[in-house]
Amino acid sequence: MTSQLFDPHLQEVLDLVGIFIFALSGGLLAVRKNLDIFGIAVLAEATALGGGVIRDVLIGAVPPAAFADQIYFLTPLAAAVVVFFLHPEVARINWSVQTLDAAGLGLFCVTGTAKAHDYGLGSVASIALGMITAAGGGVIRDVLANELPSLLRWDRALYAVPALVGSAIVAGLIAGGRLNATTGTLAAMAAFAIRMLALRYDWRAPRAWQRSSSRAEE
Template sequence: MTFSFSIALVWLDLAGVFFFAVSGSLLAARRQFDIVGSLLLASVVGLGGGVIRDIIINAGPPAAFTNPAYLAPPLLAAVLVYFLFSSVERVTSLLVLFDAGGLALFCITGTLKALGAGMHPVPAVLLGVTTAVGGGLLRDITANEVPQLFDPKDIYALPAFAGAALTVLLSITGSFNVVTAGAVAAVVFAFRVTAWRRHWHAPLAVRGWHRLGLDPADNGPRD
């Protein structure tokens, strides 16, 4: 990687940390945590996926513990939610939007770091997805929520898979740049938000089974 590309990757990573951190602080506010709990949850979701990624690729101490800049996004997120939460409506919608932003950026940076570490494209995709969903999984478990990753009435990992696969494809064909990275992030974000709004979901583990609370006739929510 060139120096300028490495810098751009760090900025993408920091942006992803911020988006995820805001989702953590919003969940903390919804669960009526105090400001310390908000900061800690923001840190868990913002930094968790990257820490898992750096450990897996054996990159030395995770970037979250070696670069002080990674501590700023969770702090900023906690402060912003603290002052703005009282005027924020539809918190769940905002949480999903910020979470989708983090998902879109982290599936790209996780995949690029895996490729930069010499990983084969297929494991690189898997690590990109792990980076993207890892923080959200830790956030939901910490806050005693049903993890979105395992919600049968939602799609969470598939957008990350799509983004990671597109990143690998663009990288191995030499087409990855700032513009295509933005396009991939936009696709992942739109996929995730549209799936949430339209209640898209993957088939259950057993064919013929139906989701609890859904009408088998129309596969939609009951009144």
């Protein structure tokens, strides 16, 4: 299994850190939307696990990995409790949260692409599933919160592009037979670096031609 890129224990620790951070972003949105503790928990779970669950359903790996080990369920609940009590502090350390979120983005696009390949999907489909793994949870979070997905908005720094780059590098490495713990880590770091640069310099993607000067309708 190429998706078992890293030592299993290291992989699990990385997964759980990524899940915890994604859950924090779901919980913080729930607080901003004035939801109750259960709303915080639901958005934390959906944000943290949603991308991987969609990937697993699409490749036929059911029940999804998130349902196989209860630690994957309990980690977002821990994040929900942290947000419930400490949301002003968590929001204040926004820079740290965004840095860790970028790390989760890098990790999940790599492992998502590799897992899709393991299940027999081609390069393009594996890249798409890597991106879904990394960014799908955030889209579910925003849809549940009745917001236009942050991923789609032109006024937010690039999010899909770093995942695309990370996933494409992994697909290239697989095609060349060179995916291993070292190269996989480098791919994750590339996605991480692009995301951090996009945040730092507020890189955005262009809107449709002839439209960039118009005001947002929404």
